[in-house]
Amino acid sequence: MMNYVIGLDLGTHYTRIWKPEEGIVLRCPTAAAIDSRTHHVVALGSEACRMIGKTPEHILAYRPVAEGLITDFEVASRMVTGFFDAKRLCTLFRRPAVIVAAPYYLDQVHQLAVENAVLEAGARSVAIIPGIYAAAAGERLDVRSPRAHLIxxxxxxxAEAAVISSGNVIHAKTLRVAGDRLNMAIVSYLKNRYRLLIGESAAEALKLKLGTADPKLDRGQMVVRGRNAISKLAESRAVDARDICEAMTPAIDAVARLAESVVQEAPHELERELYGMGIMLTGGSALLPGLGKALSQKTGMRVVVSQNPQDAVIQGLGRIASHPELMGEPLTFRRR
Ligand SMILES: Nc1ncnc2c1ncn2[C@@H]1O[C@H](COP(=O)(O)OP(=O)(O)OP(=O)(O)O)[C@@H](O)[C@H]1O
Ligand SMILES: [Mg+2]
Structure with missing residues (x-):
């Protein structure tokens, strides 16, 4: 029988699945609602997202992944099962081997959580690889080449930065600063500057509409509704793109320092090569206008922004599933 290998990217916001012949078959918010009495899945993906915070006591509606790690095993495992079932990935006669992407530094507890969630969903076997390596393969960097690449x-x-060469991650670092942190920065900025309290989804909307990492890029204004931090009364005010840019600047500085430090800590011989190659910028937050330019100014390195940054990891998992030789060392699968 032909090898049946699928890819799974369990992201903090989105779960994506790749399957042979068909490519990406699922792109869904990482969320599930479970009935705690029957352990049945009540809702998955977007529908479950809409239920968060609004369910009766016996329904657990969560986003079970935070900062790239499974935080609620029960919900995560039911969710993966639900996604596999919805796409009929496991049948009585055919169970897939699953390649899963995960943060580079994964402790044993989180590693087991991922493996067990996938095996419980009916997989034949499971292998974990660094998501940042998959992203590099998805961006079609020459991951097997002895030349060093920075992603x-x-x-x-x-946020993760890695130096990749000869089929391996040479050095990588992870920072819990990404889209969610940008939203939190917007929330606290508006609170401190205008005494306006808004929720995280309003901050996300502001970021998508007005957000830019380039202070010269003016994206106008938007009226946002919130509450006054002192009187607690409802309040609306027009927020400027410049406010959003200023709010996000410290987080973007931190991401720039992450990339710089990975270069500085990589073997010395590679430093010049990396400066020559520049940075490949990917991940959903790479869609923030001006981010590539801002990071280039802050690091002094050339930055290439991905064309399809949200799918880099899952595309890479698909490439690795079809061409295992893209990995420097053979994958080790754990079986049920
Ligand atoms: N146009 C945009 N401007 C700014 N941010 C954006 C834009 N589009 C998407 N994002 C952000 O991209 C993030 C989602 O990216 P992505 O799908 O790569 O995350 P994920 O894989 O679920 O999470 P992670 O890899 O961190 O676990 C969200 O925080 C979202 O706000
Ligand atoms: Mg991701």
């Missing part, structure tokens, strides 16, 4: 991914929950 920076800024997703929803984590």
């Amino acid at each position: 920076l991914s800024v997703g929803g929950g984590v």
